[in-house]
Amino acid sequence: MTSPRLDATIAIIGSGFIGRGWAARFAAAGAQVRLWDAEPGVPAKALAWLDETLPAMEKLELIADARGARARVTGHATLEDAVRGVDYIQENAPEKLDLKRELHARIDAADCAGAVIGSSTSTFPGTKIFTGLRHAARCLVAHPANPPHLLPVVELVPMPVTSPAATERCRALMAAAGQVPVLLKKEIEGFVMNRLQAGVIGEAMSLIADGVIEPDDLDAVMRHSLGLRWSFMGPFETMDLNAPGGFMDYATRYGGVLQALGRDLGVAKPWTREAMEKVEAARRSRIPAGDLVKRGTWRDRRLMALAAHKHATNRKEGE
Numbered sequence: 575m576t577s578p579r580l581d582a583t584i585a586i587i588g589s590g591f592i593g594r595g596w597a598a599r600f601a602a603a604g605a606q607v608r609l610w611d612a613e614p615g616v617p618a619k620a621l622a623w624l625d626e627t628l629p630a631m632e633k634l635e636l637i638a639d640a641r642g643a644r645a646r647v648t649g650h651a652t653l654e655d656a657v658r659g660v661d662y663i664q665e666n667a668p669e670k671l672d673l674k675r676e677l678h679a680r681i682d683a684a685d686c687a688g689a690v691i692g693s694s695t696s697t698f699p700g701t702k703i704f705t706g707l708r709h710a711a712r713c714l715v716a717h718p719a720n721p722p723h724l725l726p727v728v729e730l731v732p733m734p735v736t737s738p739a740a741t742e743r744c745r746a747l748m749a750a751a752g753q754v755p756v757l758l759k760k761e762i763e764g765f766v767m768n769r770l771q772a773g774v775i776g777e778a779m780s781l782i783a784d785g786v787i788e789p790d791d792l793d794a795v796m797r798h799s800l801g802l803r804w805s806f807m808g809p810f811e812t813m814d815l816n817a818p819g820g821f822m823d824y825a826t827r828y829g830g831v832l833q834a835l836g837r838d839l840g841v842a843k844p845w846t847r848e849a850m851e852k853v854e855a856a857r858r859s860r861i862p863a864g865d866l867v868k869r870g871t872w873r874d875r876r877l878m879a880l881a882a883h884k885h886a887t888n889r890k891e892g893e
């Protein structure tokens with residue numbers, strides 16, 4: 575259970591899927607959270623979502639005090655008001671480079687000289703977003719998984735010009751919020767999470783295009799094998815435990831076969847229209863388009879239950 579321990583004021587700029595998730599995470603950890611969005615109705619929608627989500631998290635003992643957390647979040651009418659004097663700004667605007675650059679120029683001109691500024695961007699290196707800003711030394715990428723209140727990893731990607739002090743402040747704030755910050759040592763397109771994801775998704779699309787498997791069965795392979803294991807350990811620990819002598823034994827036994835398979839993968843093949851239509855048809859036969867929001871809530875509840883299970887097990891094992 576997260577007990578409030580984050581003494582900070584945080585502005586959430588862009589309060590859609592990712593912004594509202596950050597708001598839940600930061601407020602549950604004790605921060606004062608200010609929401610702003612370019613669409614005037616969005617902060618109120620995010621607050622209504624928090625009204626539902628925070629109590630559901632409390633019920634599973636993922637957070638301590640839903641009502642207290644909710645009271646710490648406020649909607650703001652202007653960006654300038656939201657960022658004034660805050661300790662940290664998390665930007666979650668749409669993934670369009672020009673839009674992000676314009677938005678950060680506006681933040682740069684506002685009254686937030688003490689703030690570290692993180693972008694949730696999924697793809698753009700910080701250098702593309704922040705170059706030319708007065709306060710670039712206080713800016714970095716802080717890329718979450720979706721939704722950030724339930725999937726705790728956050729990839730911190732400083733630019734060469736980001737000051738080590740700003741990176742460390744962001745790391746400490748994320749850790750205090752209950753996230754798992756990981757530091758990337760250099761800027762790279764897609765960071766680490768999405769590069770790994772692109773590998774798996776690219777091969778999945780290629781297997782559909784080649785007629786090897788149906789979309790439902792491919793999802794079943796992931797859900798009932800790799801996904802179960804990967805929910806509590808990574809690929810290196812998996813390899814370490816899959817041969818009696820540990821990682822080097824695994825690499826010696828299976829490295830050749832896996833590298834040969836790697837050369838044969840369709841990860842970089844273009845996604846064919848036909849394969850995309852096949853996956854879309856399979857998905858819509860399972861979940862009609864009108865039920866996607868409901869299914870998203872189902873996903874979040876399943877993630878909450880998994881997170882609660884992991885917390886309880888970690889406590890028992892003293893991790």
Ligand SMILES: NC(=O)c1ccc[n+]([C@@H]2O[C@H](COP(=O)([O-])OP(=O)(O)OC[C@H]3O[C@@H](n4cnc5c(N)ncnc54)[C@H](O)[C@@H]3O)[C@@H](O)[C@H]2O)c1
Pocket residue numbers: 587588589590591592593610611612613616665666667668669673677694695696697717718719720
């Ligand atoms: N959805 C994901 O799976 C995911 C995961 C990790 C990171 N991200 C990144 O998070 C960011 C936000 O994605 P999302 O999924 O929350 O999208 P979203 O569409 O749900 O939310 C974006 C919000 O930004 C608002 N907005 C539009 N123009 C704006 C502007 N100029 N200034 C401020 N707000 C503006 C929109 O009204 C909307 O509420 C993107 O950079 C995305 O790449 C998304």
